[in-house]
Amino acid sequence: MKYASTIFASIALAGLLSAPVLAREITHSMGVTDVPDNPQRIIVLTNEGTEALLAVGITPVGAVKSFLGNPWYDHIAADMADVVVVGEESAVNLELLVSLEPDLILGNKMRHEKIYEQLSAIAPTVISERLRGDWKINMELYTDAAGVGEKGKAELAKFDARIDALSAELGDALNEQISIARFMAGQTRIYYKDTFSGLILNEIGFKRPATQDKDDFAEEITKERIPELEGDRLFYFNYETGNGEADSQAADWTADPLWQNLNVVKAGKVHAVSDAIWNTAGGIIAANIMLDEIEKFYGVAPTR
Known part of the structure; x- marks a missing residue:
């Protein structure tokens, strides 16, 4: 208990000593927070927020x-x-x-609601609501809090334009029903x-099998x-952390x-991605790479 008290006392002191000049109010999932107009030392607590x-x-x-990488994703x-870290x-x-x-500090309610008060004692903290398919909503919040909201909107607009262009390029291929599986x-x-990929595929205009x-x-x-994974095209990915267990799961199932x-x-329309x-x-950089890969799988012209 004495050790914990020391930690929280240090947190409170750090918050007082490093308190920035607060210039703007940001409304987020945990309330309203005053944030610096031009923050210079941002800490981000979600993978999609980093992107x-x-x-x-x-x-x-x-x-x-x-989640994968040592310590960062390759991309x-x-x-x-x-x-x-x-x-x-x-x-x-x-x-x-x-x-x-x-x-x-930028975080997410699903992950950090229980430590929000401690985070807020360290620095102004802005918390998004959900993860999964909400990366665009969260990006608008994060970039607004960081004082670059217009840049964030511009990047999202470029991504949406890519979606529209890719959809037009795909044409009749959008009639394919796409199945998605994950091995862990x-x-x-x-x-x-x-889901991240499910939302993007839906935005492009792909259909999903009735079971999905x-x-x-x-x-x-x-x-x-396994028959529920039937579709016109199947994408699957392995959450392999280095012990070989996810790859073994995939090998076992794909041999069944x-x-x-x-x-x-x-x-021959199954793709390991x-x-x-x-x-x-789960962020915009990965989303753009995913669009690059879809373009290659379908042999259509690049949209960036």
Whole structure:
């Protein structure tokens, strides 16, 4: 208890000593917070939030570790070389946050509601509501809080323009029903429409098989339900953390007779894609790379 008290006393003191000049009010999921007009030392506590900042030219002083990578996803590693790892999305190192003297903290209610008061004692803290398919909503909030809201909107507008251009290029290919699966250690899931890749595919205009046409997140399935993965094209990704268990799960399932009997498998329209890009990173940089990959899979002209 004495140790915990010391931590919180340090947090409170750091908040007082590093208090910035507050210039704007930001309304977010936990209330209204006064934030600096031009924050210079931002800490971001979600993977998708990290991409939101990088996309508008802001490098955070601290960020939570990428779910995959050491410590960052390959597609952002070069831009994050000097960024301090401040824990994981669900396990933030508060003492380290204090030492970095941030003037703005960005987080998410699903991950950080319980530590919001401690975060707010360190620096002005802005919290988005949800994760999953809400990356665009969250990016607007994060970039607004960072004082570059117009840049954030411009990047989102460019992405939406790519969606429209890609949809036009695909034409009749949009009649394909797209199936999505994920392999994890000892677990397989069907991914529905309230997911990162599900939302993007829906925006492009692709259809989903009837068994997957749900405004839900995901569902764990057993091998007996492999036929529910039937579609005109199937994308799957492995959440492989380095112990080989997700890859083993994928190898086991894709060798199963029920999998091999899927028409989409027989047609050669099954694609293994990156879990980081199609699911875990969850931000605008990954979203643009996902569009690049779809263009290549379908052989259409690049939209950027």
